[in-house]
Every structure is written in structure tokens, then in C-alpha cells.
Amino acid sequence: MPLDAFYVNKKRTRAYNTLSETFGQPVKEIFSEEPTRHLILVNVGATGHGGVNEDALRELLLRRFQGVVTVNMAFGRPYSTVTCESAEAASAIKSSLNEKPNEELNKKVVLVEFLRTRPSILRSLPSDYGFSTSRSVSPIHEILLPSPAQIIPGLILVEEFITEPEEAAIIEFAKARPWDQIRKRQVQHYGHIFEYGTNKFKDPVVHNAAPMPSWTIPILERLYDRLHKDIPGLPLPSDWDQLTIQSYKPNGGIPPHIDTHSVFDGAILSISLLSPVLMEFKPVSKFCEWPDTNAKALVTIDLTPRSCLVMTGASRYGWSHTIRERTTDIVSDAEGGTTIRRRTERWSLTFRRCRTGSSWINVNSPCKCMGRWPDTCDVPWGNS
Ligand SMILES: O=C(O)CCC(=O)C(=O)O
Ligand SMILES: [Fe+2]
Secondary structure, eight states, X not given: OOOOHHHHHHHHHHHHHHHHHHHTSOHHHHEESSOOSEEEETTOOSSSTTOOOHHHHHHHHHHHOSOEEEEEOOTTOSOEEEEESSHHHHHHHHHHHTTEEEGGGTXXXXXXXXXXXXXXXXXXXXXXXXXXXXXXXXXXXXXXXXXXGGGSTTEEEETTOSOHHHHHHHHHHHHTSOOEEETTEEEEEESXXXXXXXXXXXXXXXXXXBOOOTTHHXXXXXXXHHHTTTSTTOOOGGGOOEEEEEEEOTTOOEEEEOOOTTTBOSOEXXXXXXXXXXXXXXXXXXXXXXXXXXXXXXXXXEEOTTOEEEEOHHHHHTEEEEEOSOSEEEEEOTTSSEEEEEOOOEEEEEEEOBOOOSSSSOOSSOOTTTTSSGGGOOXXXXXX
8 A cells, every 4th residue: 555645745854854954955965866876765774763773774785686885874873875886776776665664674664865976975074064952862973084093092903913823722712611691792701800780890809710811921912012112001911910802793792881990900902803893982081182073973993803902092091982783894895985794703802901909999099091081980080
């Protein structure tokens, strides 16, 4: 039965107004009447009321249609974009989905338009675009650059940091040991036991952790040799006293968080094994220096296999990091476009240094953040 035209028109007016507010442009400047390779699903976004699941959207498009190059659903946006190999492929999607309720997308009536320009050009609109405050969604400015690690202060990504034989040996080591299950990932702790819920570590007098494995030392020595000149105060190899090994299912992730200031000292390391994955960073502290004060940045880092991510300074104390729970990531391709990458199993090694002291957790001395990010620090600043 055809949908009621009045109902569809009302939905369309509302969605087009939202889009035009988001981009600060009339929709006729965003849409193309002629078919192009690029589509916008005007009312299919990840968040807010009526948000749909990103995996469901990608699966639907990849399974039902030919020639889909990329599907992009950016967090906090009311719309998604699709790029196809040809305008014909895009037209097939539009005529099949437009103005029809879709079973796989919570029966949503999807509104589809051709875009004038490729979505990456939409991404670099002026910084003050965003949602109107009445929708209570903070403005988000997504940035995908070749080396985004360089644009987050204090973040360093060392690619091919461990070798393939080291990667294989670590996997063999951990496979022979027991795991704890946390949502869609499994974890093992060494040195000190990390406590989910409080994001602190457990009292070592009460909870005995397996010792730090000896294979960590040559890896941490390599890190020290390479980076101690660039990172003042980088812990000595033997000072890292907490390791969490995680094994993520392809759809696994980790919620946004800042590793707790009060209990972990200085830099945090994350070494990646097996599948690459995108990690998202957002400045949470209002004291994060960011050139664009009106927009909240969302910076996506591609954690390549065997890389080592070092979080220091603002990236460690003021920005949150997360891995979204989904089975695919959108990444740059060789032609400067984007492509869909399926995730497989990924492992990571998180190294931390615990702030132990005369008592179990030493929160009496100042945090290494030195009060520069007091709003994301759980050590009291300025009260004495
Ligand atoms: O898996 C990763 O690379 C990061 C894990 C993480 O953020 C953490 O353990 O705190
Ligand atoms: Fe973390």
C-alpha cells in the first residue's frame, strides 16, 4: 500500500529543515537533481530519536546493491552518506529505498537524495555548523586526515612497532592463559588487576595479579630508546607495572573514557595486534587546546596491526578515546576516496603505570596532569 503522501511530505519537510540547519545552506545547494555517485540518506543517522544501527545500514546496502564504495554514518549527525561506483548504481539505491519504510532499519521511511559533491567536501564546511541547540546534540566536527595522530596534542602513533614474530608469540602466550569476559571482548591483567566499573586497579594486597610477563621488557626498552627524548618523563621499561591484554570480537569495542588520572601516572600505551580498527578521540576537557572553539572535534585514528599508540599530555588527560562496537570501519583508499573495511579479531596490549604509594592508591601527591585539565581530573585541584 502506498504511504500517505501527507505523512511523507511532513517527514520530508522536517528532515530537510534539520539538514539545512546542520549545513547552514538551503537543501537545494546540497542536493543534485541530476543523478551523481553520491547519495545522502537525509533522515538516517546514528544518534538521537529514530537512530539506526550502523552495521544494519552497511549490511543492507552491501547485500542488496551492487557498486557501493562507502557508507558513512558519522556519530552525532542526523544523516548518512553513500558513495557508489557510478551514478547508475546510486540511482538503483535511490529508486529502491526512497520514501519507503525499511524493515532492516526499524521500518523507517528513508528519504534519499543525490549529493552535488562528494561527502568529504561536506565534511569541511565552516566550523560553526552543527545542530541547533534545541536538539541538544553537541556540534561535531569530524576530521579524517592522513596522520590524525599529529593533530591531537600529545598523541603519537608508531607504526610497525612490534614485529610479526613478536605478535605471534604474544598471542601464543595469552591463548594459554585464562580470560575474563567483558561484553564483546576478553581481558587478562598482569602486574595489577584493572577494575572495570571504577576504572581503577584493585588493591594488590587483597588481589594477587600475575606478574608482568618478561617479554614486555624488550618491547618497553624499544619504546624508551625511540621516544624518551620526545616524551619527557616517559616511564623506564621496568616502571610500567600494569598490562591489560584484550581480545576483541570483530564487533567488539570499548566505551568512551579517559584512563583515570588519579591512579595511573603519565603516558598510556596501546599496542595493536591482528585486525586494524578505528579509534575515535574527542576533546572532553574544556581546557583542550583546539583551534576551533565552536566545534567539538571527532578525530579518527587508524590503529594498524603492530602499531603502538602513546597517549600523553592533552590526548591522555583531556581527550576521551573509544572503539565503536561495529563490524566495519570506513577508511581512506589509495585514490583518496574511502572504502569499507571489515574487522576481524583484534587484540591490544594496554600498558599503564599505577600510582602506588604509602597507601594502596597514592592520591595525596599531585596528579601528573598538573591541574591543566582539572575538569577531567579526579584529584582535587585548587582546594587547598
Ligand atoms: O584496545 C585498545 O587499543 C585500547 C584499550 C583502552 O583504551 C584501555 O584499555 O583503556
Ligand atoms: Fe583507554
